[in-house]
Amino acid sequence: MNRPEQTRLLKEAHRHMPQGVAENYRYWGEDRTLFIQGAQGCELTDCDGKTYVDFRLGYGPIILGYRDRRVDQAVIDQITTGGTLSGFSTPLDIKVVQQIKALCPNIEKMRFANSGTEAVMGAVRTARGFTRRKRIAIVEGSFHGLHDEVMWKSDLENWDPRGKAAPDIIPFGAGVPDTTRDLVTLIRLNDFDILEHLFQEQGEDLAAVLLEPIIGNAGSISATQDWLQRLRDLCTHYGTMLIIDEVKTGFRVAAGGAQQLYGISADLTTYAKAMGNGYPVAAFGGRADVMDCVGAFKGGVVHGGTYTANLVALSAASATLDILTNTDALKTIDATGEKITAVLGRVFTAAGIQHCFAGPPAMIGIHFSEEVPTNYRDWRSTDSELYAKFAWKLIDHGLMLEPDSREPWFLCEAHANMDLGWLEDVATRAMREACG
Ligand SMILES: Cc1ncc(COP(=O)(O)O)c(C=O)c1O
Incomplete structure (x- = not known):
């Protein structure tokens, strides 16, 4: 392959960054990065x-597309008149939540974040704060970001699909402490028996089931309508929070995300990605009674962050949501x-x-x-x-x-x-x- 400049850049980058890249998944080998x-x-x-x-x-x-002029111009207008952040509230905070609520009836109240990872962390902590329970369940093949607790996966690479044994559960990589697995159960998508068993065994202790109904990290393999409905019903019965991670599906598979396609609402939802057409913005939200346990009062769930609801992110989100709503x-x-x-x-x-x-x-x-x-x-x-x-x-x-x-x-x-x-x-x- 004729790629002299990229070969030169990768060689130089190796001197400055591990594997010569800014994050792991960009390294495609010496000849391909x-x-x-x-x-x-x-x-x-x-x-x-x-x-x-x-x-x-x-x-x-x-x-929408790279360098969408409608979104980029909204960001330029915002930062040249109102700056990027002040660490205080702005009218745009309210406007963007209103725009999301107009598209996603599952959202009553919301908070912002900077990445999908942060949004999921916020949703899980809120679920635990609300239920006063600790355990969570996640689905094999899903990805929910780079925080330790959700960085456990089934080791399919070293698993024999013809054998009877289940795949080992392993961390995504080094540095994820074993203890972070203690409160997490992995379940299999579309398996009713496993679902029933999960709730029979752990229902009273389960703060949340966190899933992507259309698994954006396993080739869009999807929950069946019946299985997702059964999960919804069991969560309701046991007082467990259903967290739907719409970081990939939100504002993409439908304006109201996967929940619109299924007609099933989560208690808490996470959004990121398509929400800002490439600008780093994310959010989590859901039922008002659940979200209202977030706050700086005694017993409140902690949520914050220097760059939360910064104006670059929110102006991009507002413009993107406007286009998705009105075109x-x-x-x-x-x-x-x-x-x-x-x-x-x-x-x-x-x-x-x-x-x-x-x-x-x-x-x-x-x-x-x-x-x-x-x-x-x-x-x-x-x-x-x-x-x-x-x-x-x-x-x-x-x-x-x-x-x-x-x-x-x-x-x-x-x-x-x-x-x-x-x-x-x-x-x-x-x-x-x-x-x-
Ligand atoms: C479903 C899902 N949740 C969470 C994340 C983490 O998002 P981020 O990379 O913005 O931290 C991803 C990232 O691909 C994702 O696909």
Whole structure:
């Protein structure tokens, strides 16, 4: 690969940052790690001048397009008149919550955060503060950010799907203390028996069940309507908080997120990513009686942070939410997503590859298997190796995505202008090369 400038940059970066990158997931090896010089619409340009149509979209925040003028101008207007932050309240705090409430009937009260990680931490602490319980349950294959308690996963890489034993539960990496697992139970999506058992055993101690109903970190594998409803009912019965993590799905799969698609409301919800079209903004909120246990009074749940509700973040959120509320952006994304799955489906069929699509058109999971996986363990039986080969070839041909089928294809409004003929051509070539 001809990438002299990126090779030079990575060599230099190794002197300054571990693995030469600013966060772990950007390191794609010595020959593949990217340095980006620009972005516009749905395209990225790397530091050697190669352009990509991007379906990775920075792990999902870009919902309109890179450098959307409407959002950027709102931020410029805000910071040139009102500054970036003062550590005090502003009218924009109220306005953004009102905008979210208009789209998400599950939200009665809300607080802001700077990242999905922080929003999830706030929601979990609020659930514990409200219920006065400690235990939480999370779902295998989900990702809820970089705080220790949710950094436990099923070790599918070293698991034999044909054997009877369950996969080991391991930390995401070094530095996560064993004790942080003590209060966390991992359950399996769509498994009714495990759900019943969880509540029978732990219901009275369970502060929250935290989940992504459409798992944005496991190829959009989704909860069935019945399973999610049963979880909702059990949470209600036992006084356990249902926390729906909409960091990836919020303002993306529908204006009201996954909860709108299912017609099921959480007690607490987290948002980030699409809420700000790439500006760092997040929030958590839900039932007023639950959220009202947050506050600086005796027995209140602590929530704060220097950059909370800063005006760069809030002006971007306000402009993005305004566009999502008052334009057809999400309909456009859905229509584009349908066209893209039709093209890819044709390519896979022509190549004789068993395939299926998971999740909504704004967040497409692609699995090389006969049936859509119903939970994370099923994902192990998909041909994820072929997917990775196909994905690397797509990247070589100028289509950017995460080379791991657990990361869905993210769409933004700007993809509406992309050339579907070009997509069919590069996907056909990439699949031929991957199989060859
Ligand atoms: C569902 C979900 N929750 C939480 C997070 C953490 O968000 P952040 O990376 O903004 O901290 C992510 C990140 O991808 C996510 O997908």
